[in-house]
Amino acid sequence: MVRKTARAALALVSALLLVTTVEASEFGVLVEGKGAEETYYACSGCHSEKLIAQQGLTRERWDELIDWMIEEQGMPELDDNERKLILDYLAENYGPDRPNFPFK
Amino acid sequence: MTKDDKPQEGMGLHEFFAKDPIAADKAFFGRVSYPDRRGFLRGAGLATMAAMVGANIPFHRNMPAGFIPVALASEDVLQGKDGLKLFNDRPVNAETPAHLLDDPITPTSRHFIRNNGLLPDDMDPAKWRLKVDGEVENELELSIDDLKNQFEVVTMALVIECGGNGRAYFDPPVSGNQWTVGAVGCSNWTGVRLKDVLTKAGLKSTAVYTGHEGADIHLSGDPDKVPISRGVPIEKAMADDVLIAFQMNDGPIHPMNGAPLRLVVPGWPGSCSQKWLTRIWVRDKVHDGEKMGGTSYRLPNRPVAPGEKVATEDFVIMERMPVKSIITFPENNAEVKGETEVRGHAWSGDRTIDALDISIDFGATWQRAELDQPVNSGAWQNWRANVKFPTPGYYEIWARATDSEGVAQPFAVAWNPRGYGNNVMHRIAVRVS
Numbered sequence: 260m261v262r263k264t265a266r267a268a269l270a271l272v273s274a275l276l277l278v279t280t281v282e283a284s285e286f287g288v289l290v291e292g293k294g295a296e297e298t299y300y301a302c303s304g305c306h307s308e309k310l311i312a313q314q315g316l317t318r319e320r321w322d323e324l325i326d327w328m329i330e331e332q333g334m335p336e337l338d339d340n341e342r343k344l345i346l347d348y349l350a351e352n353y354g355p356d357r358p359n360f361p362f363k
Numbered sequence: 364m365t366k367d368d369k370p371q372e373g374m375g376l377h378e379f380f381a382k383d384p385i386a387a388d389k390a391f392f393g394r395v396s397y398p399d400r401r402g403f404l405r406g407a408g409l410a411t412m413a414a415m416v417g418a419n420i421p422f423h424r425n426m427p428a429g430f431i432p433v434a435l436a437s438e439d440v441l442q443g444k445d446g447l448k449l450f451n452d453r454p455v456n457a458e459t460p461a462h463l464l465d466d467p468i469t470p471t472s473r474h475f476i477r478n479n480g481l482l483p484d485d486m487d488p489a490k491w492r493l494k495v496d497g498e499v500e501n502e503l504e505l506s507i508d509d510l511k512n513q514f515e516v517v518t519m520a521l522v523i524e525c526g527g528n529g530r531a532y533f534d535p536p537v538s539g540n541q542w543t544v545g546a547v548g549c550s551n552w553t554g555v556r557l558k559d560v561l562t563k564a565g566l567k568s569t570a571v572y573t574g575h576e577g578a579d580i581h582l583s584g585d586p587d588k589v590p591i592s593r594g595v596p597i598e599k600a601m602a603d604d605v606l607i608a609f610q611m612n613d614g615p616i617h618p619m620n621g622a623p624l625r626l627v628v629p630g631w632p633g634s635c636s637q638k639w640l641t642r643i644w645v646r647d648k649v650h651d652g653e654k655m656g657g658t659s660y661r662l663p664n665r666p667v668a669p670g671e672k673v674a675t676e677d678f679v680i681m682e683r684m685p686v687k688s689i690i691t692f693p694e695n696n697a698e699v700k701g702e703t704e705v706r707g708h709a710w711s712g713d714r715t716i717d718a719l720d721i722s723i724d725f726g727a728t729w730q731r732a733e734l735d736q737p738v739n740s741g742a743w744q745n746w747r748a749n750v751k752f753p754t755p756g757y758y759e760i761w762a763r764a765t766d767s768e769g770v771a772q773p774f775a776v777a778w779n780p781r782g783y784g785n786n787v788m789h790r791i792a793v794r795v796s
């Protein structure tokens with residue numbers, strides 16, 4: 260990780276400058292709601308929340324996807340309460356009807 | 364250290380975190396505490412911390428809650444690109460609107476980006492090395508200069524299309540980047556034939572597949588994980604139009620498109636075209652690298668109903684991309700007076716296009732377009748037609764390609780659980796006055 264220092268330091272500085280221009284929502288493009296914060300922080304350590312917002316999946320499919328990320332992609336485990344909260348949020352806001360699809 | 368401790372003015376982060384990283388995380392980021400915040404410290408969180416070691420905190424009193432994600436996504440990821448639509452900034456995934464793909468050869472600034480991980484830190488072509496090993500008589504380790512000096516250098520226009528191009532149109536939706544029609548490009552690629560390099564290495568009779576490796580970094584930051592490592596059957600690898608490329612449109616390869624060295628495997632899913640290429644591992648079995656297995660780039664072994672559950676063992680690897688076309692002029696929702704040229708491109712993996720037909724009446728009648736030959740094997744074919752509209756009003760222009768095996772584009776999506784291979788006709792709307 261040492262090799263990423265210079266790049267991340269630059270990102271750090273420019274991020275500090277950019278902080279005031281970030282979009283109003285605390286959680287990027289994710290819609291507000293119970294579980295939005297937990298989803299954002301559980302997921303955006305690795306990838307942007309924009310990836311989540313594009314999806315339209317059943318609760319079961321979200322659950323499988325989280326399993327895959329934990330088992331194959333290095334995502335840390337979620338405790339039961341956190342997982343339920345996140346699944347509730349995703350099932351309600353990013354289900355197959357795509358009520359919050361971010362693109363036209 | 365308690366949650367209320369704040370780093371002192373001018374205190375280095377290193378010192379602050381050295382005592383108790385977990386509590387420091389809570390204090391520094393003012394984060395809501397969970398029973399176990401270790402999650403944040405592993406993976407990307409840990410990587411970020413390590414990167415920040417040694418940095419002072421100029422605004423430590425004003426650190427907002429969302430700091431880490433902003434820091435990781437703050438660079439202008441579309442630098443050097445023109446008009447691309449960003450789906451995701453980490454990893455970067457961006458497609459080109461159809462009307463910006465109008466050029467016969469896709470400019471670098473208009474070529475889509477599909478990343479699985481983070482960019483390598485060092486893309487210096489002078490230092491770059493490509494290893495060729497596995498089921499070969501002679502292992503090779505080649506610099507880019509070696510490639511230029513030891514092999515014939517060619518330039519070819521080659522189609523790269525994401526396996527998931529068209530995924531947005533699946534109903535019910537499937538997981539992944541929701542590409543519409545723009546995850547495709549046909550740039551000029553300069554390099555050497557993979558075939559020539561493999562011939563020099565000398566394939567053993569046991570060679571059946573290639574396994575590709577690149578220098579991109581897994582999203583989690585874990586150095587033992589790779590974002591992607593796919594391969595192709597050795598017969599495909601030995602085709603004349605598969606290149607190890609070191610130039611894009613007569614210039615340096617864009618960092619997001621795999622600088623300084625990449626594979627270009629035209630007509631197969633873009634994931635076969637390894638970026639930031641470091642190794643060709645010749646295998647004695649089907650490659651089993653990251654995103655070769657499970658259901659990645661795989662289709663069910665039979666047609667399935669929309670939303671159907673399919674057992675993982677019933678999936679087969681997707682190989683050639685199906686026949687497809689795109690309308691690049693006019694732009695969707697254009698206003699047209701009476702008549703217009705309509706133009707675009709057509710392609711079909713490992714095949715050529717026999718015909719391109721246009722309809723303005725929802726498929727009831729068709730008009731044949733003028734179709735160019737591809738400039739070389741692996742390139743798309745440009746087409747154009749002059750279209751007259753009978754009356755003012757709203758029309759859709761549909762384009763349907765038929766390939767050299769007589770296979771045409773379908774009218775509806777052949778649904779599959781991962782959203783691959785959607786080659787439904789492109790349709791644009793025009794208002795005629």
